Amino acid sequence: MKMMNYQKVLQRFKLDKIKKSIVAEITCADNSNGVIAASLALGIFIAFSPAWGFQTVLAISLALLLKLNKVLALITVNISSIPPLIPLIIIAGYQTGALVLHGEFQKEVPDLMNLSTLGENYLQFALGSLVFAIMIGVIFYLVISLILGRYRKL
Helix, strand or coil: CCCCCHHHHHHHCCHHHHHHHHHHHHHHCCCCHHHHHHHHHHHHHHHHCCCCCCHHHHHHHHHHHCCCCHHHHHHHHHHHHCCCHHHHHHHHHHHHHHHHHHCCCCCCCCCCCCHHHHHHCHHHHHHHHHHHHHHHHHHHHHHHHHHHHHHCCC
């Protein structure tokens, strides 16, 4: 049995190729700037929401339901799969929940990567994640709308 060389596989996924395909999808899309911005913002919203485990299905379903660009939503929903960002997303949701529920950030954050600890604090995490996801989604929509309005004329 032949073993797979992971370096060769990873070389196929060049960062430049990925960047070019994302830019091509945004610039060549037959959608309006509003639809493109909403599609990207939907993906960001779902990425920061506590919908882990079915974010891809949720992104595609909502993009279909809202008549948005599925590919663009999938591009941004996968930001939550980047390993260095996972703890930051969890902490942002947890601390936002602390601010909403208790009126201040918590000085000490429990080990949220431990599922039992996360389960004990799930209400705070889930509420905070939803609030943070809405905020980051709106900000992302506004920034992308401004950028597209400046550089992509329809």
